[in-house]
Amino acid sequence: MTTEEKLVKKRSSYKGRLTMFISYLDTVESLKNSDIAELQLRIGKVESLYAQYDEVQLQLECAADDMQSQLNERSMFESQYYKALARAQNLLTKYNKSNNDDACSENVTRASNHRLVKLPTIQLPKFSGSYENWLEFHDTFSSLIHTYDEIDEINKFHYLRASLEGSAAVVIxxxxxxxxxxAVAWKVLCERFDNKRLLIQNHVSALFNIDPISRESSVVLKRLIDNLNKNLRALE
Incomplete structure (x- = not known):
């Protein structure tokens, strides 16, 4: 089997997994409490699916003689992917709205408990210890969890531990x-990774180590520009 055939086979697998997710959504018209956890797990898997598909598709595009056919393949996949993800998020939104309407007729304590039940529906950022991703993680986690006064400290600690992986998890x-x-764990984590000298060094190094373009492609060129802008904005 040639390299291209292996890539096509991988791409077919990713497309099949997306089709399975769409079929699952067809069976879920309204959400019950027991369905929420499963839907959230499936959404998390599908969100990671795009990066896997994009890597394989990009290799096929770079090696293709007929670029247009490959771009059409990408367009069809992305259309299905974003529609399915939006559909799943709409289901969660409807579920949350329904719970909020029910909570209005209950006392303040009951309403607070309902909010705590719905919080895990937020897609929390993941951080594995890479300085390249620290600023993005820090700002996102701070906005969603750290500065949110309605979440108590023990739950904030739970979300922090759930968001850390690899060497970052070892720190706390x-x-x-x-x-x-x-508060102590968050402070220690920030002291370890919020190192301006290392952050600057990491992003400067990333600028000088961007993969060169070996074949003319609008997709590869866009990725090059995105990587440049990402590191330049981080330095700013």
Whole structure:
């Protein structure tokens, strides 16, 4: 089997997984409490699917003699992908709205508990210890969790631990899981990775190590520009 045939086979697998997700959505007309966790897990898997598809599709585009046919393939996949993801997010939005309407007729304590139940529907950022991704993680987590006063400290600590992977998770691994330790764990994490010298060095290095364009392609050129802009904005 040639390299191109292997790539096409991989792409077919990713397209098949998207089709399975769409078929699942067809079976879910209205969400129950028992369906929420499953839908959230499926959305998380589908969100990671695009990066896998994009990597394979980009290789096929770079090697293709007929670029237009490959771009048509990408266009069809992206159309299905974004429609399916939007459809799933709409289901979650309707579920949340329904719960909010029900909560209005209950007391303040009950309403607060409902909000805590719905919080896991937020797609939290993941951070594995790469300085390249620190600023994005820090700003997103701060906005969604750290500065959100309605979340208590013990839940903030839970979300922080769930968002960390690899070497980043090791930094706060020794902290006992308690409300009083959240602020300390967050401070230690920031002290470890919010190192301006290393952040600058990382982004400058990334600028000088961007993969060169070996074949003319609008897709590859856009990716080059995006990588340049990403690192330049981070330096600013």
């Amino acid at each position: 691994q020794s902290f006992e899981f308690s409300a009083s330790n959240y």
